[in-house]
Amino acid sequence: MNLLQLVLKQMRQRALGTWLTMLSVLLGMALACSILILQREGQSMFAQTDYGYDVLIGPPKGSPLQLTLNTVYHLDVSPGVVPYVVYEDLSRKGPPGPGRADFRPFVKQAVPFMVGDSFEGRRIVGTSPRMFGFDDAGQRVTGEAFMYRAGKKYELAAGRAFGAKKFEAVIGSEIAAALHLRLYDDKLTEEQNEAQGGAFRATHGMPGPNETPDIHKPRWHIVGILQPTHTANDRVLFVPFISLYAIAEHEGGMIDQALLRARINPATVKPEQLDGVLASLGIDPGKVPASVKNKFKLVATQPTAGDAHEAHDEQAYDLDAQGDIVPHLPKEEWSLSAVMIQARGPFQAEQLLYNFKLIDDRAAAVNPASVMRDFFSTFLSGTTTVLLVISLLVTVVAGVGILVSIYNSVSARMKEIAILRALGATRKRVLTLICIEAGLIGLVGGLAGLMVGHAMAAVASVYMNRLMGQTINWSLIDTREWKYLAGVVILAVLAGLVPALKAYRTSVAANLVAS
Amino acid sequence: MAIEIKQLIKQYRGPDGSVVPVIDISDLTLADGEQVALMGTSGSGKTTLLHLIAGILSPDSGHIYISEGLDAPVDIGQLPEAARDVFRGRNIGYIFQTHHLLPGFTALENVLLGMSFGGKPSDPAWAKHLLKEVGLSDRLHYKPARLSIGQQQRVAVARALANRPKLVLADEPTGALDSANAQQVLELIRALCREVGAALLLVTHDRDIAAKLSRALVLSELNLAGKKP
Numbered sequence: 136m137n138l139l140q141l142v143l144k145q146m147r148q149r150a151l152g153t154w155l156t157m158l159s160v161l162l163g164m165a166l167a168c169s170i171l172i173l174q175r176e177g178q179s180m181f182a183q184t185d186y187g188y189d190v191l192i193g194p195p196k197g198s199p200l201q202l203t204l205n206t207v208y209h210l211d212v213s214p215g216v217v218p219y220v221v222y223e224d225l226s227r228k229g230p231p232g233p234g235r236a237d238f239r240p241f242v243k244q245a246v247p248f249m250v251g252d253s254f255e256g257r258r259i260v261g262t263s264p265r266m267f268g269f270d271d272a273g274q275r276v277t278g279e280a281f282m283y284r285a286g287k288k289y290e291l292a293a294g295r296a297f298g299a300k301k302f303e304a305v306i307g308s309e310i311a312a313a314l315h316l317r318l319y320d321d322k323l324t325e326e327q328n329e330a331q332g333g334a335f336r337a338t339h340g341m342p343g344p345n346e347t348p349d350i351h352k353p354r355w356h357i358v359g360i361l362q363p364t365h366t367a368n369d370r371v372l373f374v375p376f377i378s379l380y381a382i383a384e385h386e387g388g389m390i391d392q393a394l395l396r397a398r399i400n401p402a403t404v405k406p407e408q409l410d411g412v413l414a415s416l417g418i419d420p421g422k423v424p425a426s427v428k429n430k431f432k433l434v435a436t437q438p439t440a441g442d443a444h445e446a447h448d449e450q451a452y453d454l455d456a457q458g459d460i461v462p463h464l465p466k467e468e469w470s471l472s473a474v475m476i477q478a479r480g481p482f483q484a485e486q487l488l489y490n491f492k493l494i495d496d497r498a499a500a501v502n503p504a505s506v507m508r509d510f511f512s513t514f515l516s517g518t519t520t521v522l523l524v525i526s527l528l529v530t531v532v533a534g535v536g537i538l539v540s541i542y543n544s545v546s547a548r549m550k551e552i553a554i555l556r557a558l559g560a561t562r563k564r565v566l567t568l569i570c571i572e573a574g575l576i577g578l579v580g581g582l583a584g585l586m587v588g589h590a591m592a593a594v595a596s597v598y599m600n601r602l603m604g605q606t607i608n609w610s611l612i613d614t615r616e617w618k619y620l621a622g623v624v625i626l627a628v629l630a631g632l633v634p635a636l637k638a639y640r641t642s643v644a645a646n647l648v649a650s
Numbered sequence: 651m652a653i654e655i656k657q658l659i660k661q662y663r664g665p666d667g668s669v670v671p672v673i674d675i676s677d678l679t680l681a682d683g684e685q686v687a688l689m690g691t692s693g694s695g696k697t698t699l700l701h702l703i704a705g706i707l708s709p710d711s712g713h714i715y716i717s718e719g720l721d722a723p724v725d726i727g728q729l730p731e732a733a734r735d736v737f738r739g740r741n742i743g744y745i746f747q748t749h750h751l752l753p754g755f756t757a758l759e760n761v762l763l764g765m766s767f768g769g770k771p772s773d774p775a776w777a778k779h780l781l782k783e784v785g786l787s788d789r790l791h792y793k794p795a796r797l798s799i800g801q802q803q804r805v806a807v808a809r810a811l812a813n814r815p816k817l818v819l820a821d822e823p824t825g826a827l828d829s830a831n832a833q834q835v836l837e838l839i840r841a842l843c844r845e846v847g848a849a850l851l852l853v854t855h856d857r858d859i860a861a862k863l864s865r866a867l868v869l870s871e872l873n874l875a876g877k878k879p
Binding site: 136137141144145147148550551554555556557558559560561562563564643644647 | 744
């Protein structure tokens with residue numbers, strides 16, 4: 136019978152105490168493990184540097200963090216808008232007109248990003264087919280496609296990319312499964328498609344649980360379903376950004392935004408003063424469609440839900456001969472939530488950042504990687520460190536548990552220890568025996584804790600996927616976890632040392648005679 | 651294995667600090683393979699003497715030479731504690747008055763435990779043979795609580811012989827047994843000691859038992875502790 140067999144035998148003899156002590160170690164380890172995973176995955180998720188794009192262009196006065204969270208993770212609300220002309224400048228392939236900036240040396244690709252509406256609580260993002268690797272004519276773009284992560288581009292699991300000026304949509308994989316959406320069936324009517332999940336109507340904004348949803352009139356046909364990206368984009372419905380200008384309420388909103396940019400409260404503008412105010416802002420009132428003016432007048436005078444719906448009934452767009460959307464809203468009033476830029480290189484990305492910081496005040500530019508790194512180091516990193524300290528304390532408490540448990544066991548086993556000594560076990564052997572027992576409790580409890588911690592992370596991954604469309608790599612056991620486990624075993628052995636010393640000092644003769 | 655004790659003194663310190671002499675033996679020998687009874691009244695130091703010979707206790711002075719064949723005798727009392735433990739594990743089998751079996755271990759495991767500290771590989775076949783010899787071949791996997799007192803003591807006898815010791819020290823091994831069981835256990839001890847060629851020093855109060863051994867020593871006649879002026 137070797138030492139290990141002896142130890143296992145002793146542990147089995149007092150199974151309940153052994154299991155309970157292991158349980159306390161398990162809890163400490165599981166807690167520490169899940170926090171280490173949270174820290175690691177939080178860092179990889181939020182402080183990643185492998186975005187497929189280098190620069191985000193957003194409103195001039197918005198928060199960089201809000202812009203990044205909103206654009207990359209589809210969290211929070213949009214911090215404001217950037218004029219569409221900025222996107223035009225950034226995406227222009229030919230020489231700029233007089234007085235217009237030339238970003239061609241810096242920008243490899245620019246993709247528009249516009250938010251504001253939702254469907255069944257999921258975000259609708261207005262963008263261009265370029266996001267999926269197609270140009271406005273539906274042809275696959277030559278050269279490198281837009282990437283949501285370094286080396287990862289969107290792939291369609293079914294269907295095709297939407298037309299740039301159609302009421303069409305490409306949806307994320309998670310949304311398709313969760314909301315039972317499918318591709319539009321041409322054999323069915325729009326209403327039937329909507330009923331069967333092949334088409335949808337957008338809800339204005341993201342209404343709260345107690346708010347009456349304000350549902351827009353147009354129906355978007357689902358023409359493509361994306362393959363999973365394991366990012367927040369899996370929970371998004373992508374539509375052509377132009378289709379969002381074809382909604383009457385949005386048109387009025389853009390007039391409001393133009394007034395607000397000029398520091399004019401839209402509520403103070405009387406309907407009969409509107410033309411004059413627009414002219415003073417450099418907008419030709421003759422180019423603003425009647426539908427927009429009517430909508431502005433209705434909202435300005437009687438801002439009730441019912442009236443707003445009446446305004447919706449106004450057609451805010453026309454369809455040309457190809458069936459493409461031609462919004463009534465003049466292009467000068469178009470705006471976007473952000474523009475995602477793939478720069479030609481790191482230096483060019485820096486140049487862009489400086490350009491919008493020092494020269495061009497129409498928008499602000501941020502590097503999402505550095506924003507998220509800062510966010511992580513100032514918020515997440517500190518929080519997880521506090522949590523880690525707590526788990527460390529839990530582990531130390533578990534260590535004390537081992538000490539108490541084995542100490543009590545040794546006290547109850549003084550006669551047995553004396554017998555072992557009488558049979559020829561040296562003091563060192565007895566000391567080793569107790570330390571192995573403590574170490575085994577630490578090792579088995581720690582390993583079980585490691586598994587439980589990862590199981591908790593797996594559950595969290597499913598939850599996060601539902602909540603944000605992000606998953607975490609719950610199965611990866613990194614070096615820090617192995618080190619922590621080693622620390623737990625060492626702590627357990629140290630905890631076992633106190634009772635082991637008691638056993639070490641056992642007087643054989645006294646304990647044999649006393650019994 | 652032969653034992654030669656010279657000028658052996660062991661004293662205890664009482665709670666009041668006074669020195670209580672327990673063992674004071676000037677000369678005692680035990681021949682190789684000899685089976686000797688050690689008799690004496692309670693408190694005469696029988697157990698202490700066995701503990702000294704086994705190396706569980708170290709003497710205050712004197713020598714306990716243990717020799718095996720042509721090897722130079724070992725003075726167990728002068729060995730460091732760890733060396734005494736190792737020596738005991740390899741060469742001495744000890745049978746206690748009460749069985750002192752480990753309650754969580756089966757009969758077979760208790761016997762195997764006796765082999766764990768002898769520095770030799772575990773020999774389950776020998777353990778089973780010993781248990782068969784003590785009449786417990788059908789109780790190999792019984793834990794002590796499921797065995798009678800007599801059976802428990804027989805397991806203890808088998809355990810003491812597990813490591814094929816050269817010396818068996820038995821401290822009133824039949825003290826807790828009825829007469830019939832006591833006779834059986836005694837015969838088992840003697841037979842097994844003969845089988846492995848071990849010397850036997852057996853503490854007993856029973857004259858009949860003592861009479862069956864080759865020699866009986868009366869400790870009070872040897873031990874001068876408390877008798878010196």
